[in-house]
Amino acid sequence: MPKIRSSADLRNNYNEISTFCHDYAEPVFITKNGKGDLAVMSIETYEALTARFDLYAKLQEGLDDVAAGRTRPLEEFMQELQNRRSLR
Structure with missing residues (x-):
């Protein structure tokens, strides 16, 4: 209440x-x-609330990308991650 x-x-x-x-x-x-x-x-509650809103916005971006066909194969993405790690 x-x-x-x-x-x-x-x-x-x-x-x-x-x-x-x-x-x-x-x-x-x-x-x-x-x-x-x-x-x-409290500030802590406010920060948690805004962080949740930011997360929801990012999730919506991902769903919008999927709906618009802006995706790529998992293998391609994993290869890109491996390449980035090897550049460090």
């Missing part, structure tokens, strides 16, 4: 909200005048 706090709570209970975000690795939703305004989370 999402944790929802008011902007006044954020101002008055910052340390408590910060501790929650670090302990549970999930965002706290902040309301302003009774409406959703912000999502607050």
Whole structure:
């Protein structure tokens, strides 16, 4: 269940909200005048979330390449990797 706090709570209970975000690795939703305004989370949670989005984007690129026929045989790719390793 999402944790929802008011902007006044954020101002008055910052340390408590910060501790929650670090302990549970999930965002706290902040309301302003009774409406959703912000999502607050730890830096670690934010970095994990953006890393996941980056991974999803790369996976989608690969799926798009396959759908467009931009592929090559595994043997050719493996040979290229071996050639790169031998150049080091």
